[in-house]
Amino acid sequence: MKQTLILISLICFSTGNIMAQHTIEVKGKIKFIEPKMNKIEATRHEGTQKIVVAETPVNKDGTYKLTINVDKPQSLSLSYPWWQSVNIWVEDENLEVDFHGRDTAKIVIKNPPYVYIRGGKNNEVMNWINFERYRNYQQMIELYRELYNSKIHEDEKEEIRVASAIGYSDQENYRAHMRYICEHYADRTSVIAAINDLDEEKDAALIEKTLNTLEKSNPKVVANYRATAKKERDCELRMQIGQSIPEFEAYTPKGKKMNVQNFKGKVLVLDFWASWCGPCRQEVPNLKKAYEEFKNKNVEFLSVSVDTKKEDWIRALKEENMPWPQAQAPNGGRQVMDTYQFSGIPFILVIDQNGNLYRKNVRGQQIQEAICECLTGKPTQDKKKSQRIKAANMM
Template structure:
């Protein structure tokens, strides 16, 4: 993955270097790396996200190396204020708003721990005005939420070992409690920084289904205050488009069709299962929870197959070999297809995380979405009975 990303980024650098070289207003982003990449395997990039919806992707516009003091520096275009991101060795990623702040960060760099775990650090941006204070504050809320998630997971494990039902039941609500706390803090920051164009960064922490009124009022305020802020207009359009797509995939509506090949090249999609009840299972070889669900799907398939149930497994693996290896290991007996270019189908069903299971009726209409385990069992019991 790193090698592929590096090749893409280098290609993009070649394409955009001429436009980047044009003179104009700039700000400076500097950083100091505590543990440098002495083998020079990994790059330090400046870039930004471009495109909308499922086409949105990170594009590098400049790269650099460390000087003798383990420091680096970028001149960042600021003629038109926008969000940028600095990536240090793929490990540390810092988002910022380029307009007037000359920012400095101190980052760890190469992970020197003997046991490496996925626990992104909190990186504080120095020399910031309110425009980047909002990003600092939002990132702190996200960081603390992540640490709380780890603590809740540990508590749930220990509670289970104790067999103390009161403790177990209390621990079960841990994730809900910390998520409520995160939402309260995020909304506080949005109200605090509502007149800053960079408050758009905080809006990413809200759900339009749950927080639509706050989202829309904040965006309308930004659009009125900053007529040039195309990012706010694009965000509003994205929300409105999602609202329209949500209506299209509401329970009772037709499941969006798609078609992807199996290992033999034969293409399958929801339309191929008309007259059968269907579970569409979006998964990937690298997704632990997806593979943990497969034994349960085998039980479901055995129980309901003769009653008219089929399953279509849609892998979102980008690497075909990984998909084939996982299929061989899991030994699933229902149709398996690989959606290498998965973003369009994920956008049509409006999900970003997997596993994501959809139950479809004999006419191709959606019965339930985002079900697994016990919730899948309940959905199927409504159809077939216990």
């Protein structure tokens, strides 16, 4: 199962009756206030889109009080933007959450302190889940410290970056804790957050057992979870290696409609980016290098912007001067991001001559390697590079 939680909306029923909409209160204090981003917000995700559920300003003394309308139990992200966030369970419990706030230390890697939630049995479970994630994050920090504090070979540095990008370093230990939560707290609706971090195949029996237990007190919650999980799985299947790539709409600066069918019969490098995305623009030289190498070898390139403002996109096109077709996805790319199951950019894919997904999430030298493999049907000779490509596709 993906690392990122399926933060689903759950319809709350209690002994067969619909739960009336009500409010809960979340209050707390920020130790170090960030003047440029002085608010607290609660958000949820619909597909790849972040939806702000509630927000409130932080008072001058660092205190805040946030009111959240609740018509269904669900996991939300409570955050002090730029600095800290924590997953909370909103249902019928008032909560207290304090944040450390702005970090004044001059560090390369953010390492905020653990955030504890006070209030209610469901959030006792969330505290446990959040703490295990926090511990794993600390292990990832150690990988980065090794990268920045030691003089090691570039290939080894790259391997550390890949290991960090794939996820936290001790997933099996983490899942063992999630299994324990499912086995002992299946009567609490927040157990859904632990289920989301289990392995769908290895833990299938435990997941079913936990859902069956929860179903006795919350049948509609479980029914909605099953439906949402199925929808997520169907989306994931569409984006598996070897599957036919889904269609989407995007338009050139002159308004011409573009889609992947325009490139059938050729290898296509599909690049999702935005003018405001620094890492995206850092990839442009790598894309140009690949373009120059393969432009006369039955390979096409298409960059699709998820900018919301056309003028920003056009300005960036003039600055980057990319010599291949350019298009912009409508509505800031919301539909294509849901269809292609990505939330971060750059997101670069290689599609084969038959319109099937060959590689995804390739960066840097991986772009040229993936194109070469797709054209020849042979893996690259550099073993370490091949391993990194494989790792990138697992993300």
